[in-house]
Amino acid sequence: MTAKYDAIVVGGGHNGLVAAAYLARSGARTVVLEGRHKTGGAATTEAPWPDAPELRVTRLSYVMSLMPPTIINDLDLVRHGYKIYPMGPYYQAFPEGGSIKLYADDAQRNHDEVSKWSKKDADAMPQWDAWLEGLAEVLGPLLLTVPPTIGSRKPRDLADTLRLAWRHRGLDVRTIADVTRLMTMSIADLLDDWFESPQVKGALAVNGVIGTWAGPYEPGTAYVMAHHSIGDVGDGHLGNWGFQEGGMGAVSTAIERAARSHGAEIRTGAPVARVIVENGRARGVVLENGDEIRAQVVVSTVHPRTAFLAHVGAENLPDDFVRDIQHWKSRSGVVKINLALAELPDFTADPGSDLQEHHTGSVEMAPTMEYIERAFQDAREGRPAARPFSDGVIPTAFDKTLTPEGTHIMSLFTQWVPDDWNTEPHTEELEAYADRMIDCYNELAPNLKASILHRDIVGPYQMEHEYGLVGGNIFHGELSLEQLFHMRPAPGYADYRTPVTGLYYGSSATHAGGGVCGIPGWQAATAAITDKKAARRAGQIRKLTRRS
Ligand SMILES: Cc1cc2nc3c(=O)[nH]c(=O)nc-3n(C[C@H](O)[C@H](O)[C@H](O)COP(=O)(O)OP(=O)(O)OC[C@H]3O[C@@H](n4cnc5c(N)ncnc54)[C@H](O)[C@@H]3O)c2cc1C
Numbered sequence: 312m313t314a315k316y317d318a319i320v321v322g323g324g325h326n327g328l329v330a331a332a333y334l335a336r337s338g339a340r341t342v343v344l345e346g347r348h349k350t351g352g353a354a355t356t357e358a359p360w361p362d363a364p365e366l367r368v369t370r371l372s373y374v375m376s377l378m379p380p381t382i383i384n385d386l387d388l389v390r391h392g393y394k395i396y397p398m399g400p401y402y403q404a405f406p407e408g409g410s411i412k413l414y415a416d417d418a419q420r421n422h423d424e425v426s427k428w429s430k431k432d433a434d435a436m437p438q439w440d441a442w443l444e445g446l447a448e449v450l451g452p453l454l455l456t457v458p459p460t461i462g463s464r465k466p467r468d469l470a471d472t473l474r475l476a477w478r479h480r481g482l483d484v485r486t487i488a489d490v491t492r493l494m495t496m497s498i499a500d501l502l503d504d505w506f507e508s509p510q511v512k513g514a515l516a517v518n519g520v521i522g523t524w525a526g527p528y529e530p531g532t533a534y535v536m537a538h539h540s541i542g543d544v545g546d547g548h549l550g551n552w553g554f555q556e557g558g559m560g561a562v563s564t565a566i567e568r569a570a571r572s573h574g575a576e577i578r579t580g581a582p583v584a585r586v587i588v589e590n591g592r593a594r595g596v597v598l599e600n601g602d603e604i605r606a607q608v609v610v611s612t613v614h615p616r617t618a619f620l621a622h623v624g625a626e627n628l629p630d631d632f633v634r635d636i637q638h639w640k641s642r643s644g645v646v647k648i649n650l651a652l653a654e655l656p657d658f659t660a661d662p663g664s665d666l667q668e669h670h671t672g673s674v675e676m677a678p679t680m681e682y683i684e685r686a687f688q689d690a691r692e693g694r695p696a697a698r699p700f701s702d703g704v705i706p707t708a709f710d711k712t713l714t715p716e717g718t719h720i721m722s723l724f725t726q727w728v729p730d731d732w733n734t735e736p737h738t739e740e741l742e743a744y745a746d747r748m749i750d751c752y753n754e755l756a757p758n759l760k761a762s763i764l765h766r767d768i769v770g771p772y773q774m775e776h777e778y779g780l781v782g783g784n785i786f787h788g789e790l791s792l793e794q795l796f797h798m799r800p801a802p803g804y805a806d807y808r809t810p811v812t813g814l815y816y817g818s819s820a821t822h823a824g825g826g827v828c829g830i831p832g833w834q835a836a837t838a839a840i841t842d843k844k845a846a847r848r849a850g851q852i853r854k855l856t857r858r859s
Contacts, residue, residue, distance in 0.1 A: 313603045316340045322612035324352025328566040329832030330610045335573035337840045346582035354827045356560025359767040367713045368649040369558030373722045376552045377828035386569035393565040395553035396709035399671025404755040410660035429508035447541045454823045458797040458805040498532040513679040522785040524642035526687030527680045531792045554706040588627040593814035608839045612818040614781040615800045635801035640789045641782030644690045644727035649767040652719040656756035671708040676701035690727035695744045701725040733771040733783040741770045786825025807835040815839045
């Protein structure tokens with residue numbers, strides 16, 4: 312059976328849906344092929360407990376930040392259901408007593424909170440915020456920039472590199488030094504330069520290790536902090552992190568609606584087995600059931616190993632590119648623990664299980680950098696963390712659509728288990744790990760354990776085998792220095808094009824990924840549309856030349 316389209320998108324995660332929406336909007340007859348029974352990929356809302364279908368959780372990713380206004384407006388996502396509740400403060404209660412709250416946009420309250428732990432740190436906070444803002448002004452717009460092919464001598468590539476250098480001609484020696492520090496330092500060393508209080512440093516280190524196979528003392532984690540702190544990619548004010556009403560699956564649904572409104576077709580339960588390559592050109596795909604679907608343009612948004620080694624095949628790719636993809640690092644050791652609660656956690660430091668401000672932001676288990684580091688070292692030594700690190704949130708503090716009145720979801724993004732736990736389910740050990748994680752929170756909020764109605768644990772094996780997140784890495788590939796910008800996903804191919812003509816690549820493993828930002832999908836579609844227009848123009852010129 313052979314069907315024909317102008318464009319095929321492999322993978323119906325949010326990036327695939329964004330790519331499809333833009334392709335369909337450009338007039339291309341577009342189909343999305345998603346292997347699972349539903350779209351969304353890692354941006355998904357599900358009801359994981361069969362005996363409680365009324366309880367819905369944002370099962371993997373849990374907060375929004377980096378989606379640019381350009382995409383939100385182009386795709387009219389608000390009309391399609393995109394609705395964000397800005398998050399409350401960062402909150403950490405301490406085992407030794409007391410707590411800290413950090414606000415994204417309230418310098419006075421930050422000063423009051425940090426003063427509880429160190430007057431010196433409180434005074435340093437405004438400069439730190441200004442320093443980060445200055446760096447965000449440089450790094451934010453870079454997220455929307457197609458990385459040039461650095462090192463290429465082709466005139467077009469040289470022009471791209473020069474254009475990028477020219478755009479940054481205003482940067483002074485100090486800013487370049489700060490960017491260099493950010494790109495090369497560990498978050499621990501960076502914070503040691505700025506602050507003295509272990510509590511404040513623990514709080515600020517969290518963003519440096521999210522989704523990362525690295526503790527806070529590893530070089531490169533300072534950049535991971537920046538990636539999670541930018542918040543504004545330069546095409547408008549983005550605000551802070553926020554909860555999507557209906558969970559992250561509702562973001563995917565909004566994009567899917569936009570894609571359908573432009574005529575895209577979305578097929579679920581349609582796993583792709585391979586990309587058809589003829590004479591170095593992508594000509595379509597073959598599904599696992601043997602169906603063949605033909606198109607001149609294929610945009611893949613699955614993990615690079617799946618997209619290139621499994622779907623395209625090494626025989627159709629240059630050797631150095633194959634080697635780069637084989638060496639692509641996808642470790643992580645993340646475990647997502649979703650809890651359904653009968654009541655909100657009652658913290659000894661801030662008593663009460665009625666809804667309070669500290670329930671509305673992130674509810675952390677990262678009391679010090681040393682605590683976070685220990686959790687990583689356990690996993691590096693081959694054991695799941697004895698006392699795991701967690702970035703927790705309670706979206707139901709705002710969102711009443713997820714669970715019945717009076718119940719709550721507490722979503723714990725936890726680290727680390729050993730990096731090879733993607734190869735076996737490790738079910739019993741994950742249960743024990745979740746017990747320990749809950750015990751850690753229970754020390755701070757003693758009603759937590761008794762309030763748990765249901766729990767759902769998603770470890771690296773399930774992430775890989777059910778969601779296609781190879782290695783369990785949440786971004787389709789680590790955000791380590793050698794996998795950023797012009798190296799993402801491989802040198803020479805960071806412009807969302809691939810060695811196969813007509814095959815484009817737009818997963819979180821490209822520049823600006825990961826995260827639920829849609830930029831990779833948008834860029835891959837833009838590259839395909841641009842090439843199509845250029846080919847059409849070249850064809851017209853050829854025709855005219857022949858006639859004259
Ligand atoms: C636990 C966890 C927490 C996270 N938290 C956050 C967060 O809070 N905020 C944030 O911004 N980001 C977060 N992230 C990262 C973010 O979710 C991802 O970077 C992003 O969702 C990836 O989107 P994608 O479209 O590139 O890929 P995916 O979402 O992985 O989509 C790829 C799709 O392709 C499908 N597929 C795979 N193989 C095939 C095949 N052969 N044929 C057809 N379809 C196939 C998959 O089923 C999937 O639907 C988190 C991720 C995880 C796992």
